[in-house]
Structure formats: structure tokens, C-alpha cells
Amino acid sequence: MAEPLGLDNGLTNYGDRDFARYLRRSMAHSMGISGELLSRPVIGIAASPSDFNNCHRYMPQLVEAVSRGVLAAGGLPRMFPTVSLGEVFLNPTSMVYRNLMSMDVEEMVRAQPMDAVVMIGGCDKTVPAQLMGAASANRPAIQLVTGPMSTGRHKGERLGACTDCRRFWGKFRAGEIDQGEIQTVETRLATTAGTCAVMGTASTMACIAEALGMSLPGTAAIPAVDSQRLVAAEESGKAAVRLAHSPVLPSQVMTEPAVENAFRVLMALGGSTNAIIHLTAVAGRLGIRISPQRLNEISDETPVLVDLKPVGEGYMEDFHAAGGMGAVLRELRPLLNLDCLAIDGRTLRERLDEPAGWVDRKVIRSFDEPVSPVGGLIALHGSLAPDGAIFKRAAATPSLFEKEGRAVVFESLEDLAARVDAPELDVTADDILVLKNAGPLAAGMPEAGYLPIPSKLARAGIKDMVRISDARMSGTAYGTIVLHVSPEAAAGGPLEAVRNGDRIRLSVSRKTIDLLVEPEDIARRLAQRQPVPQKRGGYQELYQRTVLQAPDGCDLDFLARPRG
Template sequence: MSDDTPEHGLARGLTNYGDRDFSIYLRRSFAASMGYSREALARPIVGIANTASGFNNCHRHFPELIEAVKRGVLMAGGLPVEFPTISLGEVFLSPTSLKFRNLMSMDTEEMIRAQPMDAVVLVGGCDKTVPAQLMGAASADVPAVQLVAGPMMTGRHKGERLGACTDCRRFWAKYRAGEIDADEIATVESRLATTAGTCAVMGTASTMACIAEALGMSLPGTAAIPAVHADRLRAAEASGVAAARMIARPIRPSEIITEKSVENALRVLLALGGSTNAIIHLTAIAGRLGIEVPLARLNALSDETPVLVNLKPVGEGYMEDFFAAGGMGAVLRELRPLLHLDTMTVTGETLGERLAHDAGYVDRRVIASAAEPLEPQGGLVALFGNLAPRGAILKRSAADARLFEHEGRAVVFSSLADLAARVDDPELDITPDDIMVLQNAGPESPSGMPEAGYLPIPKKLAARGVKDMIRISDARMSGTAFGTIVLHVTPEAAVGGPLALVRTGDRIRLSVKEKRIELLLSEEELSRRRAEWRRPTPPLETRRGYDWLYAAHVLQADEGCDFAFLKGRGKG
């Protein structure tokens, strides 16, 4: 063996025994024990990051999907090698999947770096897996293609379609209000999620799939293909081909994820009326490459980007409708005058070159034209004020516009436990005009910023027909949820942000027009309360392992809830 052996395939990143030739000899020997021929082992390697798990229902079709990826890699002359990483099944994780997103990103990054692969296909779906994979790939900066699971198909109940998980919340609200009984909610439960794949609406998983495509990290037209559709397998095969072809002509994530492509992704998020979680995830992905996502910039884009997509929870349709209506290609073509068309994609084409191809059929009942949008402004807006000095997020496209300019009395819950204990108490002093406030549910709280911002309407109000009221917290909410809900209040209560100082009876003013959220107290009173505040979180010395690492290093929502030591250094 000679020292000029090309560093691809098995020769990449050799285990260090102090003798390079011995390292490659030993590696080939052990690889041969898996049945590979010397011809196969001479090929460049495409790693396939597999996030399947028995605790992740969204990914149960991955064995077949990954076989299609392998077929594509082989067709293009590469050697496919599958490897596992952490899987994040949203509803199976405690206290919340977001807490483990950064851990999965580290797992993904380090396994891409440590194992011999020339390119990688990232196979994920359930909503925190895709941002985790993109964060890890951005940091590793090896040629990568994102392949998403695809959305579920809808179920049926009494003549109407059901889709996880907007309809989960709609029927649960009916059950809490006494409109349906225990037998019916049990029947609905069995019909909400009936196939493999991610939530059937424009929740976080589908929003992140669309963002991956808008960034250029996944193949054109692949974001919306249903999980069980044959086109999903063809997309997997094509992703394998694309990854293998990038070995000869590398296109790295750092060339694709740029300030311009991130801005394109923000435009798409706003046009979709997509998940509020996507702001946190996109900020974290961009942050790995030193790109900032200021909330003030989000507002500037939102003011001039229309909502175009008529899907739940903002509209009426489901992801299967979006796929049939033209998908991301149709949305991007409507946004074309607002987009940076010189951004690169994993295919080697620019976005402009992609959009030059034939648009095909577009169903305007699902994807509106820019000339006749569903809403003239974007689905999300950032709010600032003395209650949220570094910002908060409202999904105005899923909210009640009658509450956009409102002043009300705060009814405060100091924690999730306090909320659970009191929200349905018949003696709770609350009216529909009040503002529900949840504290200590942000990233540094013991709960780890769960999707608890969708505070339940107290039963006594729900029974009177109350469907919505203003709710404010430092938590998140599912992308499948709806309502006039202010989220991601930063700084959070657990670190002494102004949210921690709110007391029941205080007055709060929301103005979506002015993009303001104000606690109507004097600075003197706020200072007095601040002096009395005590940090509610357990001291670091009582924590261990990843829980300690998370508590010591997690950033606030406006910085993507990433770890400070994982962020990129920036550009310029």
C-alpha cells in the first residue's frame, strides 16, 4: 500500500493505530466479514442516517424507504452504508422532544465525521429529527441530501376526513366542552393517525420538510409526497443517486445554506402559514453556519409575504391535497419575485434554474396565487415590548383577528403543574376577556420548553362555547395547533425575564398591528418585583449527564435553543 491512496470510501477518517496502512488493512478485513467484495469496498461510500425506532410511529416505513435509497446509490456507482442515530418520536419523549434535538444533532454530526462516508442521505421525518439532521449536517459540512418521511394520509369519521393532529385538538376540545362523549372520542382516537408518516397537516414536520426543500437541501418536489405513495420511494431512489453524484462534484451544506437561502426559507414559512417551531429550528440550522435570523427581519418579510396555502391548521386542506395541488414548486413560483434565485441546491441547479421548468397543474383551491392570496401578510409575526424584550411569536394566520387588539386581565399559572391543577377548577376566577399566562415553561425550565403553549380553555368557559382566548407563555405549541397564542416569550420566566414578574390581576395589552406585547406596570413596580424574584430551576450541581449539559448550555428561543458551543463563528 502506498501513502497516495485516495481518501474516499473506506480510506476516509482512518482509525488511528499509528500505522495508516495497517488501519486500512484492518478496516477492509472487518468490512469483508459483512460480505462485501473488494470491488464494492473500493467504491465511494454514501452513508444513510436511519432514524427509525419502535418509539417513532412516523418512521415505520423506513426499511422500505432506505432500500430505495440504497438502490439509487448503487445505480450511481456508490456503496450505500446505513447507520443508526437517535430517533425523536414526538409523543413518546419526556419532557419534550425539543430537549433532545441538540443531542440528536450532535449524534448526527459526529457519526458523519467519525465514520467513513463521502456523502450522506439524512432520512428523517417526525418534526425534531429533520432540524436535528440539518443542524448536524451543516456542522459536519459533508455533501448531504435530506429525505423526509412524508405525511400521513387522512382517516375518516362520520363522513369527514381526519388528520393528525389539528383534528386531534379539535375533537379533544369538543370532548372537554361536553359536545361529544367518551365513546366517540375513543372512536376518533383510532382514526386520527392511520398510516405511516408525519402529521397530515401543515404542522412542524411538514413545515420543516418544506423548509428543507426551500433551502435546497432536499430534491425538488419531494417535501409533500405522502409517506405511503410510490413517489416517496422514487424520491428515495433519486436522493440516493443525487448523494452519490455529489461525491465527484461536492456541494456542501455551507454552499447551500446561506443568508439568501435562509431568507427564502423564511418567505416560504410565512407563505405556508407554517409552524411557529420552524422559527426556532431555522434559527438553529442557520446558526450552525454563523447566519443570524433576527426577529425584526422576520417582521419585515412578513409584512410583504402573503399566505398562499389553504391547509390546516390555517385553512381547510391536508398535506395530501397540497401534494396533488402542485406542492412546493407551485408555492415557490408564486413567490418567485421575492426570492433569491441564485441560491444553490443539492442537484447542482440554482433555484432560478429549477423554477424555469414547467410548472404543471396548480389547484388554486389549495395554493392561491400571489395576486389573490389567502391573506396579504405572512402567517407569523414577532412581538416586542416590555413583556418580551427579545421577542415573542404569534401565528396570526391561525388566530382570531378579533383578539389582535386587546387589553385584558392576566390570569397566571406559575408552572405546568399549576396549570394542570387549576385550569378546570370550577372556582377559577376567569372570563373570556382575560389573558391566560403560563410561566416557567421555556428552554431552561425543568419542562424544557414543551408544546404546552396551547393552554386548554378552562372547562367552565369551554362549556359556554368559548373557542379561543389570548394565551401567553415561554413555551412552544405544536404546528398543528391554532388559536390566539403568544409563544417563545424571551427572555423566559425561568431566567428572570419579565414574564416571571406577571401576577394575576395585572393588565396586559396585545397589539398585532403595532407588533407589541406590553405588561402595563410601572418600571418601579417591575424593579421591585425583580428584586424579589428567585430562580425556580434546580441548581446545576443536582443534575447529571445530558440533563446537565442541556441546562448549562441551552440558549434562548431567539437564538434557536441551540447550545452556545455548537454555533458557527459567523461570516465576515
């Protein structure tokens, strides 16, 4: 096998390779690096720190630990920054910029001289962006996550962002707690560095990265503040040097069987709905597509095994202490493709053949005694969603699984904000709330699918009702919510045709969502729709012109590889 190229990777093109090598090394010497180190394999460290990203507060320490591991294993570490996506600090939504970050990662990994790269991310769009970029660049890569927060405390109970933040906000809207208490809770929800403390999108994607084989075994759930998180970073640096000498490419790791494994893990975790979009986008960079029908087969075959919020009771620190991903994978072993290769050079079979550790069955259930006998997520189809929609049955109210009701329609996010709490809003608990024009094309697909219960219903004690939109919702959210309706309203999907008073029928048992309006009436209404205003200039225009719909991962059309 060829030796690592180190600084000779991708020489700048001056028409004279020897001059390019000479000039590059002279500039490298200006950094104060010895000739001995300059002759070693170069390991890039794709870092995404930002003062606008609370999840990444410990990024400098992780970079230092990765560098330490690279040096110990005989490599030369080189950190480089990329776009950083802090979910709550971005407008209109971080989803718009996931693809931009993926392009940044891909191009910098390709363009700069490195034999392998360690990608450090955490906040929920960051890890998928890095995996997408790694898939497209197809250079040896390892995913390292920042790790989840530890929980806070309030009046004797543990708090973790952001499931508990939604629970307390619901209490505040319902008048159960006052302004002073909600302000106190605000300071206790997110008390350490790291990603959300529950099985939200960030934690789900961390677990999926490990299930895919792109992270070192056992590293997905280590808390951000745990010293073992730094050890995991150091070991990732050492592993990257091994990859430089014995390359294993992302295309060899993220195969179709590995993607199916990741979807099974998603179901067993009761994980985030967003992970379907992100995993679809990652797989799409390699020409892999798992159909909605196959998704439902996987869900119906795979039990929910993990008892964490928002589906259950625990937090990510409990999951790590209970046995983490290793325990989940061992329970799923009969359903998994065991010949999948990981970045450490071993197959999943070889990993699971190792002796098992202790497992806390209060948190990670056995296959025979699951939290639920079926997976947490399903795809819906029907006249309202010809190309599909997503439903998190693990976080929904079973009494609402078979529901027909009257539509109460909000035409946009602005309309929702203006009217949902209006005293004159004509709405009852038996109605179905519908939000339009919140999909990828119209609004960048924000986490707005968790429509608030109208305040007059919330104050009457209503905790849940059916809600439908072309938006996403946070992986930390819960409720009887139909998401990712496709085609979205702005793309001319039937959702655009829904009017106040129309009847809609949800059937979880049949996996259907239907608008009970005659097809000719739907067509007539759609013929009257107005086009979406076009953005002008910069990345947002590129995004709007090329973004795909949810079933294709909301990637940009020129980045996704044709299906093989």
C-alpha cells in the same frame, strides 16, 4: 477534482496509515462485501427508526430504496442509526433532545468513512436535528423526509393528526361529544405511517428543507404511503453518489439568501411557529442570523398562499396533488433569491425556469389572490418580551388582535394542570391566560403554549382567548397565542414578574406585547425570584447549563457558530 476517498475517509489513528487501511478493509470483508464494492464511493444513510416513533414506521423501506439508488449509481451504501425523536413518546419533551440528536448526526457523519450522506427523518424535531448536524459536519448531505400521513375518516369528514385531534378534544372538553365518540376518534386520527397530515412542524420543516435546497426538488410533500416516496428515496441515493464525485457542501447551500428564502416559504405556507426556532438553530450552526425586524419585513411582504389546516381547510395530501413546493416557489419567485444553489447542483433560478405543472388554486393560491395578503407569523416586542415573542396571526382570531385584559397566571405546567379546570378559578373570556416557567431552561420548552380554554368557559361556548407563555405550541395548533416569550421566566424575564390581576396589552398591528406594570415594580418582583433547580448528571445537566433562549434557536451555546 479529487476522487472520492471511500473507505479511506478518516482512517482510524493507530500511528500507521497503511495498517489502518489494511485493518479496515479486512473488517469490511467480514461483512461479505466484494472487493469491487469496497472500492466504490461510500454513501452513509443516517436512519432514525424506532418502535417509539410512529412517523418513521416505513424507515426500513426508505433505507432499502436509498441503498438501491446508491448501488445503481455506482456507490456503496452504508446505513447507520442515530437518535430517533418521536414527539409524543418523549418526556419531558422532544425539544430537549433535538440538540442531542444533532450532535449524534454530526459526530457520526464526521467520524465514519463516507463521501456523502442521506439523512432520513420525519417527526418534527428530527429533520431540524439532521440539518443542524449536517451544517456542523459540513460534509455533502441530502435530506430525505418520511412524508405525511394520509387522512382518516369519521362520520363523513376527513381527519388528520393533529389539528383535528385538538378540535375534537376541545369538543370533548366542552361536553359536545361523549367518551365513546372521543375514543372512536382516537383510532381514526392517525391511520397510516408518516408525519402529521396537516401543515404542522414536520410538514413545515420538510418544505423548508426543500426550500433551502437540501432536499431534491418535489420531494417534500409526497405522502408516506405513496410509491413515489420510495422513488424519491432511490433518487436521493443516486444524487448522493453524484455529490461524492462533485461535492456541494451544506455551507454552500444553506447561505443567508437561502435562509431568507426559507423564511419566506414559511410565511407563505402559514407554517409552524416551531420552524422559526428550528430554522434559526440550523442557520446559527453556520453563523447566520435573521433578525426579528427582518423576519417581520419578510412576513409583511409575503402572502399566505397555502390553504391547509391549521390555517385553512386542506391536508398535506391535497398540497402534494395541487403542485407542492414547486407551485409555491413559482408564485414567490419575484421575492426569492434565485441564485441559491441546491444539492442537485442547480440554482433555484434554473429549477424555476423549467416548465410549470398543473396547480390546484383551491389549495395553492396565486400571488394576486392569496389566502392572506401578509405572512402567517410575526415577531412581537415590548415590556413583557424585551427579546421578542412569536405570534401566528394566520391561525388566530382577528377580533382579539388588539386586546387589553387581566392576567390569570399559572406559575408552572403543574399549576396549569391542577387549576385550569377548577370551578373556583377566577376567569372570564376577556382575561388573558399566562403560563410561566415552560421555557427552554425551566422545562425544555414543551408544546404547552396551547393552553386549554378553562372548561367552564369551554362549556359556555368560548372557543378562543389570548394566551401567553414562554413555551412552544404544536404546529398543528391554532388560536390567539403568544409564544416563545423571551427572556423566559426562569431566566429572569419580565414574564416571571406577572401577577394575577396585572393588565397586559397585545397589539398585532404594532407588533407589541406589554405588561402594564411600572418598571420599578417589575424590577422589585424579579429581585424576589427563586433560581431554577439545577439538574445533575448526563445530557440534561449539559442541556440546562448551555441551552440558549428562543431567539437563538434554543441550541446549545457551544454548538452555535459566532455570527459572521
